[in-house]
Amino acid sequence: MTVASREGVDPVRLNSTSPVALIEIDNPPVNATSQAVRAGLLAAIREADSDPRIEAVVIACAGKTFVAGADIREFGQVPREPHLPDVINAIEACSKPVVAAIQGTALGGGCEIALACHARVAEPGASLGLPEVKLGLVPGAGGTQRLPRLVGLEAALDLVTGGRPVRAPEALRLGLIDRLSSGDLRQDAMALARELIGQPLRRTGERSVAPLDAETASAKVAEIRKKARGAEAPGKAAELVLLAANLPLQDGMARERETFLELRSSAQSAALRHAFFGEREVMRLPGLDSVEPRPIQKVGIVGAGTMGSGIAIAFADAGFDVRIVETSEQALSAGQARVTDVYDKQVASGRITPAAQDERLKAIGYAIGTSSLLDRDLVIEAVFEDLEVKRALFRDLDAILPPGTILATNTSYLDVSLIAAATSRPADVVGLHFFSPAHVMKLLEIVRTDATAADVVATGLALAKRLRKIPVVCRVCDGFVGNRILSRYRQQAEYLLEEGALPHEVDAALEAFGFPMGPFAVSDLAGLDINWARRKRLAPTRDPRERYVDIADRLCEAGRFGRKTGAGWYRYEDGKREIDPAVTALVEESSQRRGLTRRAISADEIQSRIRAAIVNEACKILDERIVERPLDVDVVMMHGYGYPAWRGGPLFEADRVGLQPILAQVKERAAQDGPGWEPAKGLVDRAASGAKFYP
Incomplete structure (x- = not known):
């Protein structure tokens, strides 16, 4: 039958x-x-x-x-x-x-x-x-x-x-x-x-x-x-x-x-189905259908810090031959201890067997100096987030690695084109931006420069599939997709502080929206010093007319870098987050210094303004062709930044909420906040024509 x-x-x-x-x-x-x-x-x-x-x-x-x-x-x-x-x-x-x-x-x-x-x-x-x-x-x-x-x-x-x-x-x-x-x-x-x-x-x-x-x-x-x-x-x-x-x-x-x-x-199921299909569609990049990826089995990681160790674990878990290099025995031993600790915890929790742990630990080798990377098919740098440090490393790697070896940078913000320009092989250079912890987080931003070869991009997508990551291919800009949007909505969150909100109120509003954590709690978790370094790097080129909130700078100047120092936007007692009156006083003093009259700000207003900041910056990213499709933005925000999947991502949700009210909010913020908040052309055009991101 x-x-x-x-x-x-x-x-x-x-x-x-x-x-x-x-x-x-x-x-x-x-x-x-x-x-x-x-x-x-x-x-x-x-x-x-x-x-x-x-x-x-x-x-x-x-x-x-x-x-x-x-x-x-x-x-x-x-x-x-x-x-x-x-x-x-x-x-x-x-x-x-x-x-x-x-x-x-x-x-x-x-x-x-x-x-x-x-x-x-x-x-x-x-x-x-x-x-x-x-x-x-x-x-x-x-x-x-x-x-x-x-x-x-x-x-x-x-x-x-x-x-x-x-x-x-x-x-x-x-x-x-x-x-x-x-x-x-x-x-x-x-x-x-x-x-x-x-x-x-x-x-x-x-x-x-x-x-x-x-x-x-x-x-x-x-x-x-x-x-x-x-x-x-x-x-x-x-x-x-x-x-x-x-x-x-x-x-x-x-x-x-x-x-x-x-x-x-229901609307939620429609949004989650969109998310489901989006995760699969990002793997299919127009123009790469017939491009064969390069064969990759031997992978080198430069840097054994938190990111380098996490990246190494991700590759070892996927069956690659991995080698981590550092500049000193001390740094290398610390990295090896990080890797072992992760696997020890996985065995203790029952996620993997002792036999699997042994197999994966054997897949990772350790060495001093880049000369041990000569046989690698792919080398990923995970060193300090400094442009000249990375350029110097890539010059050294370019001089010793054979033709065809792919050089990848894990930079979160820096210009991959400038890093590639330090080599004689810019076509072989790509950004592979892993999210921390790299062996857990699913998102992988694949950053292509104007010179990156098509088969290198295809290799990035093939690696993502083998690593069980969700890749989004993007072009070069400061912060790429996710961190660029994050910077903009974190800035709006700081404006809310000056106008009357407190950090725990902003965080609570966004957690009620569906984020697992609010932006200030996330900053404390990641470390305030990371974005402080970026702000100092960008300070010489900042528009002097731009509204700038210096509360985070003052926290850093006081040595408050977040959880790792026991204090940031919050204070931490035995790891528990607590509201800190000292931060409240600092926020209120900042409002007074600017001559702003503080007022009660509702959760609805907080959510509306943050959503407007995200959607407007996403439209600018689309206008600039940093990515090709709205779904690329949605996938990045859901899998890298905790945007609630049941909302379908910021652009999918914008269609449901309506672009006219979002544009009105953006125009209001542009009038009050100054440069940087101009409405994106794509948002203006769509709102005027009634077009949607997902027709």
Whole structure:
């Protein structure tokens, strides 16, 4: 029995062997639950159920993965029958044992298919999860009702509301799967299916769930909503999971489906789908489709500080041969200790095994001096943020490295063109701006100069894919995309201080907006001295008419560099952030010195002004062709700066809010704040014509 799909190829096949039949899903690349797959699976399970020769069934998938989720080509379309809940209910209702054989990933609908089976066998490297909240949704085919029946309410709350996938060993401990495969997955699943023949069927939906007491349940939901920072889906998912303890399966599924359909048409889900597709679209840069990247396996890192160590870990985790160089044994030993400490903590938390730690530590070598980098395919500098220091290093590297070696700078702000000009090979120079901590943060800005070769840019994109980073390609300007926008909205935040707000009020307003931290808390975390150095570098070229707030400079002059010194915009007692009356006095004195009458500033005004600053600077970046697409800005801000993904990024959200009110806010600020706040041409033109960033 087969159901034809793409160009006559069968997406579902039933091999009616006796006593255990095999249903194979074959819908490359990830066996998504397209309409053809749903129809084929439903037909296959019905045929197996009615065939007297078949006594048990195994559901398996061709390729490297189990069903990895919905077919993204069907996003936004009216669902076509059969609907996935009906298919899954038919699997659970089958009168013969059904076993899932799971390899790769079983996500979303794939996980829900596995949950409905009567038993589950998985390869040790497989992972299972319900990531729907990341798209502003809840599971829509029984996931919120069946998962708690297998793993209990607390574990289900964690997995469903966070969208976190679990590896097979953890899934086994939780009760999500029944066995780990010892080698041949299908044979192991067949063996389990034969064991279940004639035994009472273990239908997940018929299991009971131990309830939480009302106070604990309420506290759990409150905690989840707080952690979600304004996203709706996690809280709604939590409420559904808790229903599993009190409602029959079908009643709970009806509530689940109702919530799923409600969220599917919500603004938040539309924004998160935009974010989902944006993460994939940034990998496809116009003009590079046919450009082959250079082969990279041996990577050199110059500098063993926090950034250099983090970059080295990111490459070691991805299987590269890494060598870190420093100028002294002391600096090198400190870097090696940083790397080891990160891996020690990952082992202690269970994220990696001791064997994996050993393998990754062996992938990183250490040496004094750049002469040890002669065999490297790529060398990345992560030294002090000083233009002449970096230019001198690149001159030295240019003199010793063979032709074809790519030279990359991790600079956050500096002109990559000037760094490249210090070499005889500017075509081989590129910016690879990692975000701290480099082994954790997903964003990678790939900065191309006018001279950077196309295959070097393509290599940057290929590296990002292998490193599991989200890359955005941009051109040269001070701060590139993210830090340029950050500087502008941090400046507006400081204007708010002079006019009447206090640091904790600005931070609270932006955290209520959905940012994980406000700009002043972020400054303390990063270190105020970093931006102080930049301000001093730019001081000679600053427009004397520009409004300049010197509060941060005065904090730095007093040695208040943030958390690392125990004081910055806040003071820190045992690592806890506290409002500091000394900063309040400094802010109020600054207002008085400028002759400004302080006033109460609402959270709405703070949010509106910060949003206007971000959108206007983003439009200037688009006007200058620093990036080609609005989605590049959105992706940078979401993955590098914590812009809430459920808003879709600043430009996606600007379409929803409306460009006219944003432009009006920008014009008002330009009139009051002076140079630097002129409305961007692209914003003015779009507001006048009614055009959107995403038509």
